[in-house]
Amino acid sequence: MITVNPQELAKAIELIKPAITKNCTIPICEEILVEFKTKGLMTLTATDLNNWGVTNCSYTGDPLEPFIITTKAAIVLKDMKGSAEILKYPDGSILITAGKEKLKLNSYDAPDFPKTPSPEFVSRFAMTATELKETIKDHLGYVSNDDLRPAMMCINIKR
Numbered sequence: 001m002i003t004v005n006p007q008e009l010a011k012a013i014e015l016i017k018p019a020i021t022k023n024c025t026i027p028i029c030e031e032i033l034v035e036f037k038t039k040g041l042m043t044l045t046a047t048d049l050n051n052w053g054v055t056n057c058s059y060t061g062d063p064l065e066p067f068i069i070t071t072k073a074a075i076v077l078k079d080m081k082g083s084a085e086i087l088k089y090p091d092g093s094i095l096i097t098a099g100k101e102k103l104k105l106n107s108y109d110a111p112d113f114p115k116t117p118s119p120e121f122v123s124r125f126a127m128t129a130t131e132l133k134e135t136i137k138d139h140l141g142y143v144s145n146d147d148l149r150p151a152m153m154c155i156n157i158k159r
Contacts, residue, residue: 002042002061006084006098010077012057016046017071019053031070033113036063046071047114054116064088066110076103 013032024030026049033045040060046053067088073096077084080098087095088107096103127135136155144152 001085001087002059002064003083003085004057004059006077006080009057010074012044012055013071013074015055016044016053019046019048019051021048024048028108028112031068031108033068033110035066045116049114052116067094068108068110068113069094069105073105
């Protein structure tokens with residue numbers, strides 16, 4: 001069993017929800033994978049196989065086996081008061097309890113969730129939000145909104 005702040009978990013779910021398209025034909029891609037890779041930090045992953053969203057949420061307690069929850073859980077979680085306890089049953093279902101409020105969710109098996117692709121190479125650079133904003137603002141006049149030329153709809157930032 002773990003304990004989480006339900007509002008923080010709801011916010012994390014809402015943050016990665018845009019990675020899921022509305023008309024996804026693969027049911028598991030309408031859900032969110034919850035993993036416990038680091039003690040005290042759960043990783044939430046959402047995908048429609050073209051877009052990937054990953055974020056973290058803190059928890060206390062002993063890590064659970066990975067599970068998959070619906071994005072609709074955020075609607076109930078954000079209204080829960082106090083801290084919430086999450087319990088995973090042997091049948092794979094999830095019970096979230098906060099005070100007198102309870103939410104029971106059916107879940108897919110975590111191994112069925114698509115694997116996150118590894119990038120061919122990793123390249124990183126850092127810049128402040130102000131620098132990024134100014135860079136984009138300075139170059140917006142050169143960007144096209146023509147759907148026939150998608151390469152012209154981007155800004156390539158090199159440092």
